[in-house]
Each structure stands twice: as structure tokens, then as C-alpha cells.
Amino acid sequence: MTLLTPRPDLWTLDPEVLHLNHGSYGAVPRRTQDRLAALRAETEVNPMAWFRSVAGQLTTSRLELASYLRTDPAGFALVPNASAGVTAALATLPIRAGSRIVLTNHAYGAVRYAAERFGRTHQAEVVVVDVPLEADDETVVSLIAAELKDAAVLIVDHISSGTAAVFPIAALVEVCHDRGVPVVVDGAHAPALIDAPAADGADFWTGNFHKWPASPRATAGLVVAEQWRSATVPLIVSWSEYDERLPERFDMQGTYDYTPWIAAPESLRVLAELDWPVRRAQLSAMLDEGAKLVAKALGTGVAEVAHPAPTMRLVELPSTVDLSAGEAIKERVSRDLKAEITLTGFDGRGFIRLSAHAYNSLQDYQKLSELLPAALTP
Ligand SMILES: Cc1ncc(COP(=O)(O)O)c(C=O)c1O
Structure with a gap:
């Protein structure tokens, strides 16, 4: 080779x-930086014309990003980062008082804070499952499965931050769904490291394009399973509030710099050329x-x-x-x-x-x- x-x-x-x-x-590679700079320059030539063009440009970009993840574009929304993706997912799920929000000791600190916030709001208990660093898939699944009683949700890393470990998402989704527990996958590190990362049937999966795919920062995706699509709303209430389509509902979040989302696919082309x-x-x-x-x-x-x-x-x-x-x-x-x-x-x-x-x-x-x-x- x-x-x-x-x-x-x-x-x-x-x-x-x-x-x-x-x-x-x-x-971010030079070529994507150039594209980003060109888009920002274009904005300042005529901001009115630019903002008229944004919706169409976002659609083109979103479809390319969804295709890169090999996921259904109807269930793929743009979000600024994985933190926002996890928060939107937790804001959608029904969390009963007295239920449990389950995550592992590998979870990203800010994601744990999100679990704690929703735990406080809904009077749910946050349960942290200890998973040893060296645990094999079978051990991971059985340790988590043992804590799913009364769980409102399992939040699990696709690839953990502090331990850089890949979790067995397909098996965890299966065991959770057998018990009626929804799964939120924090795939912050998954795009470009795992092929078709959102294909394992999780209720919500979120991942960053600004990490391994080297896209401009503030570019991430949220993949939502069909049953949750109509209920999932962006964290910012804006003009698309009543749009029935999930991706479009997340597209326009008020006056905002949309250029990273539009430039993001340029980095996917760089990766493709890098084999x-x-x-x-x-x-x-x-x-x-x-x-x-x-x-x-x-x-x-x-x-x-x-x-x-x-x-x-x-x-x-x-x-x-x-x-x-x-x-x-x-x-x-x-x-x-x-x-x-x-x-x-x-x-x-x-x-x-x-x-x-x-x-x-x-x-x-x-x-x-x-x-x-x-x-x-x-
Ligand atoms: C596992 C994991 N989850 C979530 C995040 C948060 O990502 P962001 O800062 O893009 O929201 C990170 C960031 O490093 C992470 O590693």
C-alpha cells in the first residue's frame, strides 16, 4: 500500500x-477559509440581496451534508454545535417527574450539565453509569442495560471526548428500544470518523462538522427519527416556527451568520480529494x-x-x-x-x-x- x-x-x-x-x-483548510471569506464579502456587497439568497443556499448545503452522513435529508437539521443538538433533543423528549436521565461517566461535561438542567426542570434523576475504560461492547451494553428501569432517555457518546472510545450504538439502541427508552447519541466526533454515523436508529443523533470534517466552526447536524420530527424545535424561536418541515424549521434562526453552514461542504470536497x-x-x-x-x-x-x-x-x-x-x-x-x-x-x-x-x-x-x-x- x-x-x-x-x-x-x-x-x-x-x-x-x-x-x-x-x-x-x-x-479549517485554506480552500474552505477562502470560500467563507468570499461568502462574507458577498454579504457586505449587498446584505439585502444576500439574505434573500440564504434560504436557497442553505438548502443546497444541507442536502450535501445530509448526503455525506448518508442520512435522510427530511430528518436532518443544521445546528451550531453538538451542544445545541443535545439540548434540542432533550427539550423534545417527554421526561416524567421521578424518571431517570441515564448517561455514562464518559459523557462530555457540558452534555452532563444539559442532563442536569433537564433533570432539575422535570424533577428527574440523573444517573451516571460507570463504564470502565477498557470495557468491551458486551460489558458496555450490559452495564447500561442494568440502569434503564424508569429511564426517560439514554444519552450516550458515539465517540467519547475524554476517553476517545467508540461506543456500540446499534446494540445500545436495540436494548433501549426493547425497553421503550429513547436514545440521544452525542456524535460530536463521529462525522468523518465513522461512516454513515447516524444510521443506527437512535431517536436523536447529533454530530459536528467543525471537528473531523474540518468545516468552519459552528456547523453541526441533528438527525431526528421520524416519530420525533414534528415535535422537535430549534432553541431559538424565529420566523420558521410554524414550518412543518423539520430541516426548514431549523434553517433560519433570525439574523445570524449563515456563511459557515454554506461553506461547510467545501471541506467535504477537500477530504474527498485527500482520499x-x-x-x-x-x-x-x-x-x-x-x-x-x-x-x-x-x-x-x-x-x-x-x-x-x-x-x-x-x-x-x-x-x-x-x-x-x-x-x-x-x-x-x-x-x-x-x-x-x-x-x-x-x-x-x-x-x-x-x-x-x-x-x-x-x-x-x-x-x-x-x-x-x-x-x-x-
Ligand atoms: C463528545 C463531545 N460532545 C459534545 C461536544 C461539544 O461540542 P460543541 O462544543 O461543538 O458543542 C464535544 C466537544 O468537544 C465533545 O467532544
Whole structure:
């Protein structure tokens, strides 16, 4: 197999910096930035004409994004981010007083806050299921299934943030639906990492285009199962309030910058030209190697996650590193090493979560492994 060449030239990232955390805020390729800038310039040439054109342009973009996810466009709405997608889903579901909102200890912090807010509003209990980092699919499903009594909803990650683990969504949907429990999938990391990510029958699935597909920020999708489509409304009440079609109801959210949504498909075309599915597999293999290099240099190991996300790995931090100083460490690594990494904690353990995208090469991880040990020593 021929190895695809890393393509940092397609991005505008500072070449002096090691960019090893695509997973947090993504990075937008130059071509999409150009498209975005052109759309913004067009807006300012004639704002009235621009806003007359927005609805049509959004339809075109939305259809392309839905097609990329291989999902029914009638159930696909645009939202600014996965947080908004999860919130809209929880606002739609009936949550009885005394029922339970179930999630796992891998859930994203802000999503847990959303569960807590809806729990307070509806006098429902928030139940956090402890799922070990190394759990296999069968264990994940049985641990969650044991907590579904009186559940109003299961909220589950498609790919978790802090642990970079892929969850068995199809099996979880099956077990939940057998018990009449709706499922909300937080697929913030799923687009471009999982093919047809919204195809497993969840009641609601949301995912970010501004992470792995490298679209402009504030671009995400919400996929709604047919039975919930008429009841699902955007968080902002605007002119499309009474539109009977779900996607159109979410399209126009008052005066807003719609250019990221319109420019988003440009990045999908960049990924296609980068031979993304093949590249993703190669990046995964490269990251396996890169993470081992970093772990070896730190004298630790790579976390044994049953199904790691293709392009993220967890490297165990030395036990001498105090994770409560995480923000200061990240800042020091950024300033002194010119490396962007993120740190995560789970179950009392600390990790460096490394990412790989098309602009990375094995040398990036080699370089980090040379620099990081000294920077982590107090
Ligand atoms: C698993 C997960 N859920 C939700 C979010 C929130 O995404 P956003 O900030 O785009 O709303 C993130 C962001 O990193 C995430 O990793």
C-alpha cells in the first residue's frame, strides 16, 4: 500500500507549532477559509440581496451534508454545535417527574450539565453509569442495560471526548428500544470518523462538522427519527416556527451568520480529494506508532481502549503529573515546546489525548516524544 503524503500545505497552520489536537476545535483548510471569506464579502456587497439568497443556499448545503452522513435529508437539521443538538433533543423528549436521565461517566461535561438542567426542570434523576475504560461492547451494553428501569432517555457518546472510545450504538439502541427508552447519541466526533454515523436508529443523533470534517466552526447536524420530527424545535424561536418541515424549521434562526453552514461542504470536497477513508486508516496506524513513541518517552503506556477512535489515542501521563494543573501544563507546553496537546482525566487517571489529521506526520509525534518528558517534570 502506498502511503499518502501529509498535506499541511492545504491548511494555514503555523508550521513552527506541533498541532496534535484536532479533536477539540478542528482546523479549517485554506480552500474552505477562502470560500467563507468570499461568502462574507458577498454579504457586505449587498446584505439585502444576500439574505434573500440564504434560504436557497442553505438548502443546497444541507442536502450535501445530509448526503455525506448518508442520512435522510427530511430528518436532518443544521445546528451550531453538538451542544445545541443535545439540548434540542432533550427539550423534545417527554421526561416524567421521578424518571431517570441515564448517561455514562464518559459523557462530555457540558452534555452532563444539559442532563442536569433537564433533570432539575422535570424533577428527574440523573444517573451516571460507570463504564470502565477498557470495557468491551458486551460489558458496555450490559452495564447500561442494568440502569434503564424508569429511564426517560439514554444519552450516550458515539465517540467519547475524554476517553476517545467508540461506543456500540446499534446494540445500545436495540436494548433501549426493547425497553421503550429513547436514545440521544452525542456524535460530536463521529462525522468523518465513522461512516454513515447516524444510521443506527437512535431517536436523536447529533454530530459536528467543525471537528473531523474540518468545516468552519459552528456547523453541526441533528438527525431526528421520524416519530420525533414534528415535535422537535430549534432553541431559538424565529420566523420558521410554524414550518412543518423539520430541516426548514431549523434553517433560519433570525439574523445570524449563515456563511459557515454554506461553506461547510467545501471541506467535504477537500477530504474527498485527500482520499479520506484510506487516509484515515493510514492516520490511525501512524497514530498507533506515534502514541507508542510518546508513551515510551514518558515511561508510561497507551491506554487500552477496546475501540479507540480512528484518529485519537490516549497516552497515560506519568503519575507524578498533577492533572489539576492541566491548564497550566497545556499553556506551558504550548509556550515552551510550541506544541498543542490536550489532557484528559478519567477514573483518577490522566492522559494526553493525541490527534492525527491529514496535516500530521509521524515526525510530529517523534518531536513531541523528544520534548515532552522535560516539560512534564516539575
Ligand atoms: C463528545 C463531545 N460532545 C459534545 C461536544 C461539544 O461540542 P460543541 O462544543 O461543538 O458543542 C464535544 C466537544 O468537544 C465533545 O467532544
